[in-house]
Amino acid sequence: MLIRTTAILALTASAALAQQTDITIGMQLEPPNLDPTGGAAAAIDEVVYANVFEGLTRFGPDGSILPALASDWEVSEDGLTWTFTLREGVTFHDGTAMDAEDVVFTLDRARAEDSTNAQKALFDGIESVEAVDATTVRITLSAPNGNLPFNLAWGDAVIVAPESVGANATAPVGTGPFEFADWVQGDRVELVAYDGYWGEAPALERATFKFISDPNAAFAAMMAGDVDAFPNFPAPETLANFEADPRFAVIVGSTEGETILAMNNAELSPELRRAITHAIDREAIIDGAMFGFGTPIGTHFAPHNPDYVDLTGESAFDPDMAREALAASDYDGRPLRLMLPPPAYARRGGEIVASQLRDIGVETEIQNLEWAQWLEQVFRGKDFDLTIVSHTEPADINIYARPDYYFQYDDAEFQAMMEELSAAADPATRSTILKRAQEKIAADDVNAYLFQLAKTGVANAAIEGLWENSPTQANDLTGVRWTQ
Structure with a gap:
């Protein structure tokens, strides 16, 4: 009995040690920068949305609007005043606290006359943004807009800090579960899990976004195991090859x-x-x-x-x-x-x-x-x-x-x-x-x-949690894990 128990424990320990905690994600396009509040390319959000940066609200995998840095919100009867309650204990990756003043800075910057935000129209109806206290933000609109939580879920509305915003294009600093580690331009961006994350820690400890523009090279990289998943696979003509190979899962969904x-x-x-x-x-x-x-x-x-x-x-x-x-x-x-x-x-x-x-x-x-x-x-x-x-x-x-x-x-x-x-x-x-x-x-x-x-993706069959559909342009890794 003792021998059997010891053997079981050894096997359990071995499985735990073998559990993979890093992932390499293939992308066809390299982002021109890594600041979603200052660039229009979808590839920016595909790397940083929900991973590095977060907004007051966020898109779920089914397109629903979920709480993010705001735990809840309420709207006045006339539809003009929205009050957002922020989560406590949130920090940026440089260790500075995220509070209502950062929200005011972010939204005022996005809607400013000289704003370079690619979706500046999202903020057009905002008349004022004020910090009621450290964890309460009041947004006043010029006209009722029931779509405000939807607008604030876009990557263009993620919360940034005045201390670090100037470097976000090349060394982004957000509040998400992963922090920026490295960008080898022309090749990859590397993220690592952020120890000080306010929410549930991700199962992954490291993520690499590998840029492979050529469809033939993407196919070869997947087949060789150099890439673990290609959520937007650029060679749909080869999907039948992956469907016939038990090492892979083909994930076909819809996009926006x-x-x-x-x-x-x-x-x-x-x-x-x-x-x-x-x-x-x-x-x-x-x-x-x-x-x-x-x-x-x-x-x-x-x-x-x-x-x-x-x-x-x-x-x-x-x-x-x-x-x-x-x-x-x-x-x-x-x-x-x-x-x-x-x-x-x-x-x-x-x-x-x-x-x-x-x-x-x-x-x-x-x-x-x-x-x-x-x-x-x-x-x-x-x-x-x-x-x-x-x-x-x-x-x-x-x-x-x-x-x-x-x-x-x-x-x-x-x-x-x-x-x-x-x-x-x-x-x-x-x-x-x-x-x-x-x-x-x-x-x-x-x-x-x-x-x-269509969203045509390919992944190692042992990976779960990748989005089937794309309600926004993102490779959200917060729920991704290896099953073996």
């Missing part, structure tokens, strides 16, 4: 990523945009670029959202209608610059789009850009004709109310809809407005709407 052929509305006439939208065969792009993974869309809204309207018929593939619209346009035969960022959906999809446009008489000049170039020239500089990009921000149809946004759609009727939406609290009213908004941008052919990006 509306993948669009974005058009510069300041340069392309409505008739030319209409010609382009009807020249696009969505199914051919989904099959050819995504190997069947993706859901056709006809407007800038996720099909899994209960307020989604299927408007694919409004811009159905119709080459004859496209040629008719082209003949009525001001198109002079010049090649349109099709600027493509690195993701496979853009590069592969761009070749198919160029062919489809050529079939109706529109020539394109493909320019492949690195992510930093795309952000500088297309997103910020608005120097493009066409581009393909997936908008992974949640429920972001309100970007069409921003005339200075990169595709430069300026429509007073749509802007009024978004103002009406912000002021509406009744779910039925909001639903009606959202449906009208979807119909408006589809009818105006603002962009050519291609497909909702």
Whole structure:
């Protein structure tokens, strides 16, 4: 009996010692910086959201809004005053305390006139932010906005400290369960568990985000075990290989990523945009670029959202209608610059789009850009004709109310809809407005709407806790662990 008990204890101890506590996550794109409050690239949040930085609220894996640095909140009867109660004992990774003054600093910075926040519109309705005491923050709005907890869950609204904010682009300091350790640019970012974390300690002690841009190299890295998981795997054509291998789990879900052929509305006439939208065969792009993974869309809204309207018929593939619209346009035969960022959906999809446009008489000049170039020239500089990009921000149809946004759609009727939406609290009213908004941008052919990006992930079969769906652009490691 003693021998048997000793053997069991030895086996238990051996299993405990063998439990892996580090993980290597593959990513196709390297973030241009690591400050989610000062950059637009989804890759930033994919590294730091919920891992390094936290907001007052956060997105759960099912898209629900959960408490984060705020343990709870309440709103006044008129909907104008929100009071957030902060958790006690929270510290930044440099050891400084996180309190209400940091929240005031963060939100005032994000909504300031000179703010570089990529989603500054999230904070437009905030009239004032004040620290009632160290653990209480009062936010006063200019108009009721029931979406405030949702807005504050975005990566653009994470809480930062005035003492460290200046270095967050390269050496981020947050309040999350992991702290920044190293960034070898062009290769990887390393995080380690933060001993002073206010919440439940993560099962992982170290996480490495490895940047592998080439799909073939990503496949080889997974097969060789150099990468433990690739939550957004860039080579969907190889998923069958992983499905047939018991070492791996294939995780297919949905994202908030509306993948669009974005058009510069300041340069392309409505008739030319209409010609382009009807020249696009969505199914051919989904099959050819995504190997069947993706859901056709006809407007800038996720099909899994209960307020989604299927408007694919409004811009159905119709080459004859496209040629008719082209003949009525001001198109002079010049090649349109099709600027493509690195993701496979853009590069592969761009070749198919160029062919489809050529079939109706529109020539394109493909320019492949690195992510930093795309952000500088297309997103910020608005120097493009066409581009393909997936908008992974949640429920972001309100970007069409921003005339200075990169595709430069300026429509007073749509802007009024978004103002009406912000002021509406009744779910039925909001639903009606959202449906009208979807119909408006589809009818105006603002962009050519291609497909909702699928989340195709691959992981070691012994890993659990990775998100199946992507309600926001994140690789949340707080619940990830090895099972053996």
